Amino acid sequence: MSAKGRPEGELLPPGGKARSAKGAPVSAKGRPEGAPASPGATAQAARAAPPLLAATGLVKAFGGFRAVDDVAFEVAERQLTGIVGTNGAGKSTAFALVAGQLAPDAGSVTLGGDDITRLSPSARARRGLARTFQVPREFTHLTVRDNLLAAAPRTSGETLSSVFLQPRRVRAEEAAQAAIAERWLAFLNLAAVADLHAGKLSGGQKKLLELGRVLMLAPRLILLDEPFAGVNPVLIGEISARIRELNATEGIAFVIIEHNLEALKRLVSQLYVMDRGRVIAEGDPAAVLADARVQEAYMGGVI
Amino acid sequence: MTAYLVAVGIVALIYMLLTLGLNLQYGYTGLINFGHVAFFAIGAYASALLTLSGWPMAPAFAVGTLLAGLAAWPIGLLSLRLSDDYLAVVTLGFSEAVRITIQEERWLTKGVQGLPGIPRMFQSLGIGEYAEIATLALLVVVNAAAVALVVHLVRSPYGRLIQAIRDDEVAVEALGKHPARLKVQVFMVGAALAGLAGGFYAHFITYLSPDQFLPLVTFYVWIAMIIGGPGRTAGAVAGATILMVFLEGSRFTRELVPGVSEVQLASVRIAMIGLALILMTLYRPQGIFGERKE
Numbered sequence: 001m002s003a004k005g006r007p008e009g010e011l012l013p014p015g016g017k018a019r020s021a022k023g024a025p026v027s028a029k030g031r032p033e034g035a036p037a038s039p040g041a042t043a044q045a046a047r048a049a050p051p052l053l054a055a056t057g058l059v060k061a062f063g064g065f066r067a068v069d070d071v072a073f074e075v076a077e078r079q080l081t082g083i084v085g086t087n088g089a090g091k092s093t094a095f096a097l098v099a100g101q102l103a104p105d106a107g108s109v110t111l112g113g114d115d116i117t118r119l120s121p122s123a124r125a126r127r128g129l130a131r132t133f134q135v136p137r138e139f140t141h142l143t144v145r146d147n148l149l150a151a152a153p154r155t156s157g158e159t160l161s162s163v164f165l166q167p168r169r170v171r172a173e174e175a176a177q178a179a180i181a182e183r184w185l186a187f188l189n190l191a192a193v194a195d196l197h198a199g200k201l202s203g204g205q206k207k208l209l210e211l212g213r214v215l216m217l218a219p220r221l222i223l224l225d226e227p228f229a230g231v232n233p234v235l236i237g238e239i240s241a242r243i244r245e246l247n248a249t250e251g252i253a254f255v256i257i258e259h260n261l262e263a264l265k266r267l268v269s270q271l272y273v274m275d276r277g278r279v280i281a282e283g284d285p286a287a288v289l290a291d292a293r294v295q296e297a298y299m300g301g302v303i
Numbered sequence: 304m305t306a307y308l309v310a311v312g313i314v315a316l317i318y319m320l321l322t323l324g325l326n327l328q329y330g331y332t333g334l335i336n337f338g339h340v341a342f343f344a345i346g347a348y349a350s351a352l353l354t355l356s357g358w359p360m361a362p363a364f365a366v367g368t369l370l371a372g373l374a375a376w377p378i379g380l381l382s383l384r385l386s387d388d389y390l391a392v393v394t395l396g397f398s399e400a401v402r403i404t405i406q407e408e409r410w411l412t413k414g415v416q417g418l419p420g421i422p423r424m425f426q427s428l429g430i431g432e433y434a435e436i437a438t439l440a441l442l443v444v445v446n447a448a449a450v451a452l453v454v455h456l457v458r459s460p461y462g463r464l465i466q467a468i469r470d471d472e473v474a475v476e477a478l479g480k481h482p483a484r485l486k487v488q489v490f491m492v493g494a495a496l497a498g499l500a501g502g503f504y505a506h507f508i509t510y511l512s513p514d515q516f517l518p519l520v521t522f523y524v525w526i527a528m529i530i531g532g533p534g535r536t537a538g539a540v541a542g543a544t545i546l547m548v549f550l551e552g553s554r555f556t557r558e559l560v561p562g563v564s565e566v567q568l569a570s571v572r573i574a575m576i577g578l579a580l581i582l583m584t585l586y587r588p589q590g591i592f593g594e595r596k597e
Binding site: 142160 | 460467469473474476477478479481
């Protein structure tokens with residue numbers, strides 16, 4: 001337990017992370033009273049191979065305010081993980097650190113054992129780490145279909161030379177990607193609105209659209225930032241079902257920030273609770289949510 | 304009268320090229336360029352100086368276009384580091400810097416004296432007044448080619464991606480793309496179109512001076528784009544035409560408004576354009592060809 005969230009933490013070799021998350025579910029620094037016993041059996045089983053995603057000692061301060069303060073978490077292949085916490089607990093900041101929109105002041109992020117801490121968001125996305133946003137960032141003036149196609153990974157069609165000199169190759173690739181897009185549109189029940197401008201969709205449809213867009217990347221891990229916020233109950237059920245299906249059939253792991261504890265609890269196998277920039281509890285969702293300190297921190301004792 | 308209409312048509316087509324370039328930058332990619340006139344000036348002066356030193360017109364045009372495109376490269380790189388409003392200020396400053404450089408580097412540009420005697424297009428063919436009509440015809444062809452180029456580009460995956468950048472650059476990056484490369488390229492392509500327009504302008508007007516390249520030209524192009532509808536190629540075409548109708552058509556209103564002198568009317572004309580722009584933004588903010596926004 002030597003190198004915690006201090007700056008040298010980011011110099012840890014990839015092997016160094018094995019020590020962190022499970023050994024001390026609660027970052028020990030400044031909060032030695034520890035965490036509830038962590039069931040976390042799934043992650044334990046995956047100990048042999050490097051975890052799909054591991055964040056270690058992440059720190060991010062804005063001015064004097066430590067939005068994320070020595071946070072560590074681990075996600076195994078195919079695992080469904082939830083992150084809960086009050087507004088301002090640092091969940092979205094942690095997402096931005098993992099996905100690369102923000103650079104951490106300290107700590108590291110590894111994907112499949114590779115250090116990705118210094119990679120750009122687009123490089124992380126190409127490695128299979130995709131994310132959606134709390135406030136949907138749809139391409140307002142593109143159609144729903146074009147939103148998906150804009151995300152498609154390409155070898156041609158996005159350079160000036162291929163657009164003007166290799167039209168046939170561009171068309172062939174476009175046709176292949178269009179077929180994939182149609183499949184996801186149908187899967188997400190967006191086929192009927194495929195030709196609408198994305199700005200005209202409802203809040204829930206925009207959440208689905210963002211999911212469809214990242215699916216075009218064929219990712220290994222998707223970070224969903226409040227997929228159920230402002231979404232009607234029927235659609236929440238539908239989005240949950242799709243997440244389960246993608247997890248089961250495509251083997252995609254998810255990390256989900258969500259305030260809807262009921263929906264989240266049924267979905268994930270591992271839950272982290274954040275409070276004031278720290279992880280205060282982690283493990284089996286039901287056990288974590290029943291923990292008295294979690295209830296106190298998260299809900300003022302009322303769940 | 305025919306000569307006058309041909310001249311108006313030529314100027315309208317020059318503005319159309321400028322508008323196509325700006326529309327690619329702002330309308331499709333969301334890059335705020337308030338210094339469009341700088342690239343117009345670079346194309347005009349480069350082509351003029353080269354032909355005056357004995358170059359044939361075609362390579363002079365090409366060099367002017369290329370130089371304008373290259374001049375946009377550093378500005379494009381800057382655009383990666385600046386948010387919209389700062390980019391607007393920087394590009395405006397750049398265009399003034401270009402104008403003042405032209406004004407001060409007298410050894411090259413003759414400064415405020417200006418460059419007279421720039422060869423007219425098709426003059427050497429000895430076809431007299433038909434040279435202007437030939438210029439008009441060539442401009443029609445060039446504009447048609449530019450429209451075809453822009454349409455092909457914006458309908459390609461490349462064009463889809465630049466429009467995605469315009470709508471949300473953070474999301475584009477999160478999807479594994481590199482907005483930077485495309486933004487710089489679009490800046491350069493748009494500037495090259497302005498440079499090409501500059502070449503036509505120089506060889507039509509035959510006299511260049513720095514005061515022809517005031518920011519007002521940039522704003523005329525913005526007006527044309529906004530009236531036509533940003534992000535619409537047809538809008539750029541229509542907007543430039545309508546701008547010219549306002550600029551030139553209001554000349555003929557002098558008879559209708561007694562007691563207004565020529566000089567006063569020039570100001571009234573600009574006021575008219577301002578009024579049209581205000582009405583446009585109030586009642587049809589998406590432009591003539593734009594779709595209504597939610």
